[in-house]
Amino acid sequence: MEQFSLKPEICFGPDALDVLDGLTGRVMVITDEFLAKSGLLDRVLSHLKGCTAECFTGVRPDPSLELVARGARALADFQPQAVVAFGGGSPMDCAKAMLYFGRRLGAGEGVRFYAVPTTAGTGSEVTSFAVLTDTAKGVKYPLVDKALLPHTAILDPGLVAGLPPAVVADTGMDVLAHAAEARVARRATPFSDALAEKAFAMAYQNLRAAFDGPDREQARGEMLLASNLAGIAFDAAGLGICHSLAHALGGRYHVPHGRLNALLLPAVIAFNAQDARAAEGYGQLARRCGLAANPRALAAALSRLRAALGLPDRLAGCGVERSALEADGPAIVQAALGDLCTPSNPRQVTGEELRGLLRDLA
Numbered sequence: 001m002e003q004f005s006l007k008p009e010i011c012f013g014p015d016a017l018d019v020l021d022g023l024t025g026r027v028m029v030i031t032d033e034f035l036a037k038s039g040l041l042d043r044v045l046s047h048l049k050g051c052t053a054e055c056f057t058g059v060r061p062d063p064s065l066e067l068v069a070r071g072a073r074a075l076a077d078f079q080p081q082a083v084v085a086f087g088g089g090s091p092m093d094c095a096k097a098m099l100y101f102g103r104r105l106g107a108g109e110g111v112r113f114y115a116v117p118t119t120a121g122t123g124s125e126v127t128s129f130a131v132l133t134d135t136a137k138g139v140k141y142p143l144v145d146k147a148l149l150p151h152t153a154i155l156d157p158g159l160v161a162g163l164p165p166a167v168v169a170d171t172g173m174d175v176l177a178h179a180a181e182a183r184v185a186r187r188a189t190p191f192s193d194a195l196a197e198k199a200f201a202m203a204y205q206n207l208r209a210a211f212d213g214p215d216r217e218q219a220r221g222e223m224l225l226a227s228n229l230a231g232i233a234f235d236a237a238g239l240g241i242c243h244s245l246a247h248a249l250g251g252r253y254h255v256p257h258g259r260l261n262a263l264l265l266p267a268v269i270a271f272n273a274q275d276a277r278a279a280e281g282y283g284q285l286a287r288r289c290g291l292a293a294n295p296r297a298l299a300a301a302l303s304r305l306r307a308a309l310g311l312p313d314r315l316a317g318c319g320v321e322r323s324a325l326e327a328d329g330p331a332i333v334q335a336a337l338g339d340l341c342t343p344s345n346p347r348q349v350t351g352e353e354l355r356g357l358l359r360d361l362a
């Protein structure tokens with residue numbers, strides 16, 4: 001039996017944060033330091049006037065296991081009735097894991113969980129994934145469990161309007177990677193295909209304008225919706241080796257997640273296109289974007305978009321030297337083979353093939 005289920009309720013639009021207005025009692029807001037200082041956090045706090053709110057502002061990009069452990073203890077101490085995760089993938093994933101592990105310390109049971117993305121994005125507000133980093137081992141692990149899903153996702157386009165262009169570029173390419181990988185993943189269904197195709201086309205049509213176009217605010221709002229649709233798609237269908245390699249490289253070299261996906265995606269499309277079903281899926285995505293309906297046209301268009309956004313086409317451009325890659329190659333390949341995204345890749349992959357992909361991008 002195949003299944004497709006939807007958990008988070010999704011509130012979207014300029015007044016979406018109003019859904020927080022009815023909250024009372026103890027509320028913990030989990031965010032990063034930049035957002036806490038930026039003034040954006042005040043937009044959330046202004047909806048929590050009737051609550052006792054505590055802010056956990058210590059989240060850093062690519063949350064570590066130590067940070068999650070500290071956060072879980074803070075949750076257990078504060079005993080909130082509701083949690084609001086506010087930020088990009090890092091604060092949302094950190095909040096998910098804090099609740100998950102906080103339950104073992106006596107916090108989190110029955111807690112209402114809201115996720116408010118400020119990047120577009122990871123789609124984490126609607127996924128059962130939380131990506132954590134083991135800093136000692138230099139490895140990123142996706143934790144995957146339905147128990148991680150928020151109850152409510154809140155999409156306010158005003159929160160992404162002022163994003164720096166570099167963050168728009170990185171996170172926007174992550175959206176395209178989610179949609180492309182979901183469309184051809186092994187667990188894809190007609191439900192996830194519909195969402196992945198819509199998400200991909202929306203992101204492809206809006207990312208350039210969201211980066212630096214004259215109507216960037218409008219385009220950024222569209223990217224927020226595309227990010228969410230892609231999140232639902234990949235939560236149902238799974239991802240693939242683009243994300244497995246991005247996790248393995250990101251855990252070791254701390255390059256922004258979306259930038260690694262931007263680098264890897266055209267090469268992964270070329271690799272997977274040797275599978276006939278994947279080639280057909282990529283062709284469908286290309287057709288939806290007004291391109292020739294084949295994987296080669298899709299990969300070329302993504303490479304052009306990557307260049308237009310000023311993103312690197314080599315790992316050296318991400319600060320990863322060829323010599324480091326040569327030395328770390330076996331460990332990176334091992335981590336990618338063991339990543340939870342690898343089994344859903346449309347083609348089975350060997351360590352030697354992954355090594356070859358990395359060598360071509362050095």
Ligand SMILES: NC(=O)c1ccc[n+]([C@@H]2O[C@H](COP(=O)([O-])OP(=O)(O)OC[C@H]3O[C@@H](n4cnc5c(N)ncnc54)[C@H](O)[C@@H]3O)[C@@H](O)[C@H]2O)c1
Nearest residue numbers: 034061062088089090118119122124127129131159163257
């Ligand atoms: N859970 C999932 O389903 C999922 C999916 C993909 C990626 N991820 C993970 O999410 C993390 C990446 O998340 P991300 O790409 O959203 O980046 P992020 O959360 O790490 O944020 C990147 C930077 O952008 C800043 N920022 C965020 N919102 C802003 C705003 N509105 N204005 C100005 N600056 C802002 C942050 O302060 C930070 O410095 C990675 O760890 C990745 O592995 C998770």
Ligand SMILES: [Fe+2]
Nearest residue numbers: 122174178257
């Ligand atoms: Fe991603």
